[in-house]
Amino acid sequence: MRQFTWDDLQYFLAVARTGQLTTAARRLRTNHVTVSRRIDRLEESLSARLFERNPRGYVLTALGEKLVESAEIMEREADRFQNEASEGTVSLTGVVRLSILEGFANFFLADRMPRMAQSYPGLSIEMVTIQQIVSLSRRDADLSITLHATRTGPYFQEKLTPYRLFIYGSRDYLARHSPIGEQSDLSNHRFIGYIEDMIFTPGLDYMREILPGLHPAYQSSSIFAQLSATRSGFGLCILPYFIACKYPELVPVLPKDLHLNRDYWMICHEDIVSTPRIRALSDFIKSEVKTQSSVFAGERLLG
Structure with missing residues (x-):
């Protein structure tokens, strides 16, 4: 297993929540090819399959379901970090x-x-x-x-x-x-x-x-x-x-x-x-x- 990129977690959560590459891409303001590539990279770095692909979209595997909670904790901490770093600044x-x-x-x-x-x-x-x-x-x-x-x-x-x-x-x-x-x-x-x-x-x-x-x-x-x-x-x-x-x-x-x-x-x-x-x-x-x-x-x- 090689070190995964923290930034890939936002792509993981976006797909987990929407079940669709295109919908996740709109939320992240990117394209579906980038989202697909980042999900593939995350799965490769973890040596684990997080989603099952089917014609209707992406469905979380049992492991993917388990990891959502941990990823959301990391997301909240990132938001809190940004919040604390932004105190006193005007630009948002x-x-x-x-x-x-x-x-x-x-x-x-x-x-x-x-x-x-x-x-x-x-x-x-x-x-x-x-x-x-x-x-x-x-x-x-x-x-x-x-x-x-x-x-x-x-x-x-x-x-x-x-x-x-x-x-x-x-x-x-x-x-x-x-x-x-x-x-x-x-x-x-x-x-x-x-x-x-x-x-x-x-x-x-x-x-x-x-x-x-x-x-x-x-x-x-x-x-x-x-x-x-x-x-x-x-x-x-x-x-x-x-x-x-x-x-x-x-x-x-x-x-x-x-x-x-x-x-x-x-x-x-x-x-x-x-x-x-x-x-x-x-x-x-x-x-x-x-x-x-x-x-x-x-x-x-x-x-």
């Missing part, structure tokens, strides 16, 4: 992958990210809005913004902000359809919502709370598509105030009587929560959210 480099809900990403955070880039030009942010395919437990992401706290696992989590959702319709739609004076009148209207059998978290199941038994006539997994259909006059839709308030053609329906309360949570692995790159992004998000707390709460509609 590296990549932070953020798993985030589509509405929060596209309608709040995206247009604020240039300020983050100005403060930390060497830091690269990856925002993944398809949370169904991203797992913190597999370390597919470094930081996650979700609707619920997690009950298990070595995570640091904090409530980011509460927010409210209301029923909206376009002025044109409301003018062309029967008036809405009370909740029972809503059953006479078309609704727009999520695809029911694709709702991946209970917090998005709005219809069950507002109008149990009523199924949306137009369903989409994208809140952007729902917003577009609402603005075009297709029907009514339940939308967060911080999104809908940007469009003057949208009118809230019975806002004081009918609204939903939700929370955004920020979650991260305990072992990296204090690293400079994670702390920089999480502090930035918290600061931006704090300045808009009344907007998230929809206070104007309840006053």
Whole structure:
């Protein structure tokens, strides 16, 4: 057995977590040929097979499974080393992958990210809005913004902000359809919502709370598509105030009587929560959210 290269462990962990050379390569910002070569080199230096190769990807061998924990300990120590070495410095480099809900990403955070880039030009942010395919437990992401706290696992989590959702319709739609004076009148209207059998978290199941038994006539997994259909006059839709308030053609329906309360949570692995790159992004998000707390709460509609 010859001495293995420490740097090869990050390739080992990336493949172990993703099971795919190409996916691991994207995470490491390299190409699949390099990842394959580094895995081969690590196995050769250890005189052991860490993965079984098959048409579906790379699967850990029993020995590979055993070594993942040790490799992750080394990874955490490397992060801690970098953290301690970076104390007091301004320049940050590296990549932070953020798993985030589509509405929060596209309608709040995206247009604020240039300020983050100005403060930390060497830091690269990856925002993944398809949370169904991203797992913190597999370390597919470094930081996650979700609707619920997690009950298990070595995570640091904090409530980011509460927010409210209301029923909206376009002025044109409301003018062309029967008036809405009370909740029972809503059953006479078309609704727009999520695809029911694709709702991946209970917090998005709005219809069950507002109008149990009523199924949306137009369903989409994208809140952007729902917003577009609402603005075009297709029907009514339940939308967060911080999104809908940007469009003057949208009118809230019975806002004081009918609204939903939700929370955004920020979650991260305990072992990296204090690293400079994670702390920089999480502090930035918290600061931006704090300045808009009344907007998230929809206070104007309840006053």
